Amino acid sequence: MVLVGEELTELEMAAWRPFIMTATRVIAALDADMKKHFDISHFDHGLLVVLEDQPAQQARMGDIARVMRVDPSNVTYRVRRLEGLGLVKRAPCATDRRVTYARLTRRGKRLLGEAWPVHRRGIRRYFLDHVAPDQLREIADAFNRIMEADPTLTPATQL
Amino acid sequence: MVLVGEELTELEMAAWRPFIMTATRVIAALDADMKKHFDISHFDHGLLVVLEDQPAQQARMGDIARVMRVDPSNVTYRVRRLEGLGLVKRAPCATDRRVTYARLTRRGKRLLGEAWPVHRRGIRRYFLDHVAPDQLREIADAFNRIMEADPTLTPATQL
DNA sequence: AAAGATTGACGGATCAATCTTC
DNA sequence: GAAGATTGATCCGTCAATCTTT
Numbered sequence: 001m002v003l004v005g006e007e008l009t010e011l012e013m014a015a016w017r018p019f020i021m022t023a024t025r026v027i028a029a030l031d032a033d034m035k036k037h038f039d040i041s042h043f044d045h046g047l048l049v050v051l052e053d054q055p056a057q058q059a060r061m062g063d064i065a066r067v068m069r070v071d072p073s074n075v076t077y078r079v080r081r082l083e084g085l086g087l088v089k090r091a092p093c094a095t096d097r098r099v100t101y102a103r104l105t106r107r108g109k110r111l112l113g114e115a116w117p118v119h120r121r122g123i124r125r126y127f128l129d130h131v132a133p134d135q136l137r138e139i140a141d142a143f144n145r146i147m148e149a150d151p152t153l154t155p156a157t158q159l
Numbered sequence: 160m161v162l163v164g165e166e167l168t169e170l171e172m173a174a175w176r177p178f179i180m181t182a183t184r185v186i187a188a189l190d191a192d193m194k195k196h197f198d199i200s201h202f203d204h205g206l207l208v209v210l211e212d213q214p215a216q217q218a219r220m221g222d223i224a225r226v227m228r229v230d231p232s233n234v235t236y237r238v239r240r241l242e243g244l245g246l247v248k249r250a251p252c253a254t255d256r257r258v259t260y261a262r263l264t265r266r267g268k269r270l271l272g273e274a275w276p277v278h279r280r281g282i283r284r285y286f287l288d289h290v291a292p293d294q295l296r297e298i299a300d301a302f303n304r305i306m307e308a309d310p311t312l313t314p315a316t317q318l
Numbered sequence: 319a320a321a322g323a324t325t326g327a328c329g330g331a332t333c334a335a336t337c338t339t340c
Numbered sequence: 341g342a343a344g345a346t347t348g349a350t351c352c353g354t355c356a357a358t359c360t361t362t
Contacts, residue, residue, distance in 0.1 A: 008279060012287050015295040018302030019286070023182030025309070028228070041330085062344060069187065071332055076346055078330090098339045098344045120167060127178070128171050130305040136174040138297040143177030146289040150184070200352085221322055230354055235324055237352090257322045257361045 026126045033122050038115055039085070043068075044078060045119065048087060048112055051104040058091065058103035075102075087111055185285045192281050197274055198244070202227075203237060204278065207246060207271055210263040217250065217262035234261075246270055 008016065031042035038045075050067055051057050061079065065072040079102045082088040087108035093099035104112075131139065167175065190201035197204075209226055210216050220238065224231040238261050241247040246267035252258035263271075290298065 008282070008287075011292065011295050011299065012282075014299040015290070015302070016282055016287065018306050019182075019298060020185070022302045022305050023178075023186065025228070026179070027182065043330095060344085061346095069184070072345065073333080073347080074331055081329095096340075096344085100345065123167070123171075123175055127305065128167075128175065130308050131174070131301045133170065135297050135301040136170050138294050139178060139301065140170065140173040142290045142294040142298065143174070143181045146181050146286065147177050149289050202352095219322080220324095224323095231323065232325080232355080233353060255322085255362075259323065 022127075029126050030119065030122050033118055034115065037118050038111060040082070040087075040111075043070075044082060045112075045115060047075075047078060047082070048104060048108055051088070051102060052109065052112055056103070057109070058101045060093075061100050061102060064102065082108070181286075188285050189278065189281050192277055193274065196277050197270060199241070199246075199270075202229075203241060204271075204274060206234075206237060206241070207263060207267055210247070210261060211268065211271055215262070216268070217260045219252075220259050220261060223261065241267070 027042065034040050034042050034045050040048075046068060047064060050064060051059055059067075061075050062072055064079075065075045068075070079088055079090065082102075083090060087105060089103050089105050091101045091103050093101060128136070186201065193199050193201050193204050199207075205227065206223060209223060210218055218226075220234050221231055223238075224234045227234070238247055238249065241261075242249060246264055248262050248264050250260045250262050252260060287295070
C-alpha cells in the first residue's frame with residue numbers, strides 16, 4: 001500500500017474554496033479603490049501604513065522589504081514612484097552610509113488620512129458586512145492561529 | 160453633527176487583519192509551489208482547473224476571462240504560453256468563427272494530476288491544518304455568504 | 319454596430335549582477 | 341567578505357487600439 005496524502009473532505013473543500021475566492025476578490029477590489037481615488041496601489045498604501053506605524057514615521061528600505069515580503073528592488077522602485085508623488089522622502093542614515101531611510105512626508109500622512117475612510121468602507125462592504133459577530137470571533141481566532149504558525153509572518157508594526 | 164462612516168471595532172480589526180495577512184501569504188505560498196514544481200503560476204493552474212471542470216475540457220477564451228475576472232488579453236497571453244508547454248491546445252469553433260476554444264491536452268490533464276497532491280499539501284499546511292473543524296464550518300458559512308453577496312463572483316465550474 | 323479575440327505599448331514584479339560601505 | 345541598496349533584463353498584467361466575424 002502506497003503512502004499518499006489524504007483527500008480533502010467535503011467540509012474542508014467547503015471552507016477552502018470560498019475562502020480563496022473571497023480573498024482574491026477582496027484584494028482586487030481594495031486595490032481598485034486605491035487606484036481610482038488616490039492613484040496608488042494597495043501595495044503602495046500598505047507601504048505608507050508601515051511607515052506611519054514606525055516611531056519616526058520612517059524605515060530602512062531593507063526592513064520594508066522584509067516586512068512586506070517582497071524583493072528589495074521592488075521597494076526601491078515603489079519608493080521612487082511615491083517620492084515622485086511627494087508622499088515619501090528618501091533620507092540617508094548618519095551612522096551607516098549604506099542605509100537609506102524612507103520617510104513619510106506631511107503630504108503622505110495627509111493622504112493616509114483621506115484614504116482610510118475609503119479603505120475602511122471597502123473592508124466593510126467587501127468583507128465585514130457579511131459576517132455575523134459570532135463568526136468574526138471565530139475568524140479572528142482561527143486566522144490568528146494560522147499566522148502564529150508561521151514565524152516569518154510578522155505584523156507590519158514590528159520591524 | 161457630520162455624518163461619517165464608523166470606525167472599525169476592536170473585534171472587526173481582530174478579524175480583518177489576520178484574514179488579509181493570511182490571504183496574502185497563502186496565495187503567495189501556493190504560487191511559489193506551482194512555479195517551483197511545475198513551472199506554472201497559481202493563475203495558470205487555476206486556468207487549467209477551469210478547463211478540467213468543463214464538459215469537453217475546453218472553454219471559450221472570453222468565458223475564461225470572465226470566470227477568472229481578468230482581462231481577455233491576459234488570457235490570450237497565458238494560453239499562448241501554456242500552449243507552448245503543450246498543456247493546452249487552441250481550437251477554432253465550427254459554428255462561430257470569431258470564437259477560439261482552449262482545450263486541455265492529455266499532457267495538461269496529466270500535469271493537473273501531478274499538481275493536485277502538491278497543491279493539496281499546500282492548502283493543508285498553509286491553511287486547513289491550523290483550523291479546528293468547528294471553525295471550518297463557521298468559515299465555510301461566513302465566506303459563502305460573502306460570495307453570495309456579490310453576484311458577479313461565480314464558481315469556476317459555471318460558465 | 320456589436321461580439322470575440324489579438325496585438326502593441328506601458329507600468330509593475332522578480333532575479334541576477336553591480337556598486338558602495340561596513 | 342558581507343550587508344544594504346540600486347540597476348538592468350525579463351516576464352507578467354492591463355489598457356487602448358485593431359482586426360475579423362456576426
